[in-house]
Amino acid sequence: xxxxxxxxxxxxxxxxxxxxxxxxxxxxxxxxxxxxxxxxxxxxxxxxxxxxxxxxxxxxxxxxxxxxxxxxxxxxxxxxxxxxxxxxxxxxxxxxxxxxxxxxxxxxxxxxxxxxxxxxxxxxxxxxxx
Amino acid sequence: xxxxxxxxxxxxxxxxxxxxxxxxxxxxxxxxxxxxxxxxxxxxxxxxxxxxxxxxxxxxxxxxxxxxxxxxxxxxxxxxxxxxxxxxxxxxxxxxxxxxxxxxxxxxxxxxxxxxxxxxxxxxxxxxxxxxxxxxxxxxxxxxxxxxxxxxxxxxxxxxxxxxxxxxxxxxxxxxxxxxxxxxxxxxxxxxxxxxxxxxxxxxxxxxxxxxxxxxxxxxxxxxxxxxxxxxxxxxxxxxxxxxxxxxxxxxxxxxxxxxxxxxxxxxxxxxxxxxxxxxxxxxxxxxxxxxxxxxxxxxxxxxxxxxxxxxxxxxxxxxxxxxxxxxxxxxxxxxxxxxxxxx
Numbered sequence: 001x002x003x004x005x006x007x008x009x010x011x012x013x014x015x016x017x018x019x020x021x022x023x024x025x026x027x028x029x030x031x032x033x034x035x036x037x038x039x040x041x042x043x044x045x046x047x048x049x050x051x052x053x054x055x056x057x058x059x060x061x062x063x064x065x066x067x068x069x070x071x072x073x074x075x076x077x078x079x080x081x082x083x084x085x086x087x088x089x090x091x092x093x094x095x096x097x098x099x100x101x102x103x104x105x106x107x108x109x110x111x112x113x114x115x116x117x118x119x120x121x122x123x124x125x126x127x128x129x130x
Numbered sequence: 131x132x133x134x135x136x137x138x139x140x141x142x143x144x145x146x147x148x149x150x151x152x153x154x155x156x157x158x159x160x161x162x163x164x165x166x167x168x169x170x171x172x173x174x175x176x177x178x179x180x181x182x183x184x185x186x187x188x189x190x191x192x193x194x195x196x197x198x199x200x201x202x203x204x205x206x207x208x209x210x211x212x213x214x215x216x217x218x219x220x221x222x223x224x225x226x227x228x229x230x231x232x233x234x235x236x237x238x239x240x241x242x243x244x245x246x247x248x249x250x251x252x253x254x255x256x257x258x259x260x261x262x263x264x265x266x267x268x269x270x271x272x273x274x275x276x277x278x279x280x281x282x283x284x285x286x287x288x289x290x291x292x293x294x295x296x297x298x299x300x301x302x303x304x305x306x307x308x309x310x311x312x313x314x315x316x317x318x319x320x321x322x323x324x325x326x327x328x329x330x331x332x333x334x335x336x337x338x339x340x341x342x343x344x345x346x347x348x349x350x351x352x353x354x355x356x357x358x359x360x361x362x363x364x365x366x367x368x369x370x371x372x373x374x375x376x377x378x379x380x381x382x383x384x385x386x387x388x389x390x391x392x393x394x395x396x397x398x399x400x401x402x403x404x405x406x407x408x409x410x411x412x413x414x415x416x417x418x419x420x421x422x423x424x425x426x427x428x429x430x431x432x433x434x435x436x437x438x439x440x441x442x443x444x445x446x447x448x449x450x451x452x453x454x455x456x457x458x459x460x461x462x463x464x465x466x467x468x469x470x471x472x473x474x
Contacts, residue, residue: 032285056284057269092273093266112281119341120281 030054047101054090061112073113175353181324186317197301201290204326209251212319213387245271255306265291280339330430331416342410352401354420361417361426367407376400
């Protein structure tokens with residue numbers, strides 16, 4: 001029993017250290033139909049859990065992907081998102097999380113595709129480096 | 131488009147819509163007691179510490195509910211149907227020739243946590259709710275009640291709530307509109323009585339939900355005890371098309387309209403502003419000082435708030451406000467229950 005508790009304590013102490021290299025949490029605010037990111041630069045291999053808080057009184061989306069992904073959703077018909085990593089619908093005043101692993105270097109786009117939101121400017125770039 | 135062309139377009143529209151004029155005032159009153167105006171027209175008048183705000187909400191057609199949100203400078207004590215010719219008579223005062231032409235053409239052709247609800251009223255096919263709350267609260271109330279807010283709504287609602295947390299939400303009830311035989315373009319004029327000593331005319335709200343390049347055109351009439359000082363004084367967003375003592379004939383005609391008996395018989399100053407700007411440029415409101423001190427407050431124009439810069443000739447003052455306020459109908463919204471949110 002003592003050995004088991006000691007093992008659990010060891011894991012509890014060790015885990016935060018593990019998550020600092022490649023696995024982390026980034027807060028995102030959706031405010032006035034804009035993305036406000038804690039940080040927008042990541043490295044290939046990073047697995048990031050985005051904690052997205054919508055402070056607006058209207059729904060928003062958090063869609064992370066390249067231009068093709070954005071265009072797909074701009075023409076898409078899905079009413080809600082949440083099953084695909086990096087894609088989640090955040091209700092007005094609500095909070096959601098989405099975990100995404102960056103696999104390629106380059107520039108991704110974070111966008112919202114509710115009607116009029118993308119054209120209004122609800123998009124921002126996310127840089128991924130090696 | 132020239133003023134003459136606008137009037138002609140209005141006349142043609144009235145014909146196509148079949149809103150046959152049957153009453154006075156140049157024949158521009160619809161048969162079902164509605165009004166037909168080519169574009170947003172508003173009167174903001176101030177007398178003895180009370181603002182009188184008259185505007186019209188136009189029906190966009192059966193089969194869809196829609197609404198508007200209008201920021202107000204204070205809590206109204208009364209919301210009622212406006213008179214039958216006030217707005218048209220004001221237009222006639224500044225465009226006498228074109229209105230006459232339009233009238234003749236029509237005649238010849240026969241034809242939050244939610245916001246706190248502090249007042250509710252029904253005016254014909256309009257459901258009017260006066261709300262008190264911050265931008266988020268009013269936005270939440272609106273979405274909870276079936277309004278579909280455009281993406282710029284959160285910022286614009288906050289822009290107004292900082293100065294005055296009072297908003298008016300207006301919805302057309304399609305069933306009542308049908309019962310009243312409203313046609314597309316028919317407008318129901320309303321009259322708000324708002325005690326306030328800190329009024330302003332909201333202009334930015336006119337661009338809500340519009341593309342930044344889309345043109346915003348509107349007519350705003352001010353009636354004040356003295357010549358008002360405006361901020362911005364001039365600029366790309368509006369032009370002062372008329373400014374002078376209101377004629378006795380105008381005041382007499384307006385006083386004769388329903389609910390307009392409060393209007394003084396003389397000594398009122400009429401200012402007519404024509405708003406013509408790209409929505410992206412209309413990021414401010416109109417501050418007015420009609421006290422004679424000639425010191426409009428930049429904050430009342432929205433200058434100094436997030437993302438809003440004063441004009442080059444802006445003058446910063448704080449002073450007690452007389453004046454006029456509230457303006458222009460805010461064409462916010464959008465299709466309620468119309469499935470417009472169909473693109474995810």
